[in-house]
Amino acid sequence: MDFLETPEIQILGVAVALVAVAAAVYFFSSKKPKGCLDPDNFKDFKLVKRTLLSHNVAKFRFELPTPTSMLGLPIGQHISCRGKDVQGEDVIKPYTPTTLDSDRGYFELVIKMYPQGRMSHHFREMRVGDYMAVKGPKGRFKYQPGQVRAFGMLAGGSGITPMFQVARAILENPQDRTKLHLIYANVTYEDILLKVANGCLCDVASIVNSGPGEVLKPGVLALPLQLVYLLQENMRFKMQQENGKFNWSTLESVLVPGRGDMCGFSCRIIHVDSRFLKL
C-alpha cells in the first residue's frame, strides 16, 4: 500500500477534499430556505407580540420556527387563518401579511377587529403565547418584478393589506421600475390602516408628525407611488365614482393618463369594473 503515500496521491486526496468542501459550501449557501407554509394542512404559529394601533386595529407578530426561517408566501398571495368565533365554532378567513419573505423569523398581520365579526372575536381574544392555525399560500395572482408598467390599485379599508405587500416589494427593489397608483377608500380618517410617512407606506404606529391635513392631500410622491386617500365624508370620494361604481376609465383618466398597459386590482371595494382582478 506504499503507493497511497506517494506525493501525487496525497495531493490528489487534498484536492478532492477541497472540491467536496467547496461543493458543500456552495450547495448550502445557494439553497433558498424552505417556506413554513403548507397549502393542504393548517400549521400552528405562536403569537409573540401584539401591538394596538387604534381602538379596533392591532398588529400581530407570529414567530417562525427559527430566526432565519421565512414564511414562504409569494407576493400577491394570502394565507387562511383558522380561529373560533364567540360560539366556539371554527371560522376560517383570508389575511395578507404586511411582512415579506425578506423579513426572517416572523410574519405580521394588521387586523381590523369588528364588534360583530366572527374571526375578529378570535383575534380580540388572542394573547401572546397563543397559537394561530395557518394554511397557504392562496390566491390567483403572483407578482413578478417588471411584469407590467404600472399597477392601478383600489383598496377599501382592510383591503389595503394585499396592496401594501405588493407596494413594499416594488418600493424596496431599486431595480423594479413598476409604477404604483393606489386609491385607498375609507369611511373616516381614523379607519385608515396604513398611511404614508417619509414617502413610504407604513403602519399607523410608525407614523410620526403626519396629521390629517398632510396625509389626506392627494398628490404625486417622489417615489414611484401615487396615492390618493378617499374618505366617504369627503367630496373627492363622490367625484371618483360614476353611478356609485369605480370603473377602469375613471382610474386610467385620473391616475394614468393615456396609457393602457396597466394591471388593476381591487380588494374590499364593491361594484368594481370587471377588469380589476379581485384580491
Ligand SMILES: Cc1cc2nc3c(=O)[nH]c(=O)nc-3n(C[C@H](O)[C@H](O)[C@H](O)COP(=O)(O)OP(=O)(O)OC[C@H]3O[C@@H](n4cnc5c(N)ncnc54)[C@H](O)[C@@H]3O)c2cc1C
Ligand atoms: C385576500 C384578503 C386579504 C385580507 N387581509 C386582511 C388583513 O390583512 N387584515 C384584515 O383586517 N382583514 C383582511 N381581510 C378581511 C378578512 O378576511 C375578514 O373579512 C375580516 O377580518 C372580517 O372577518 P370577521 O369574521 O371578523 O367578520 P364577519 O363575521 O365576516 O362579519 C361580521 C360583521 O362584521 C362587520 N364587518 C366585517 N367586515 C367588514 C368590513 N370590511 N367593513 C365593515 N364592517 C365589516 C359587519 O358588521 C359584519 O356584518 C382580507 C380579505 C381578503 C379577501
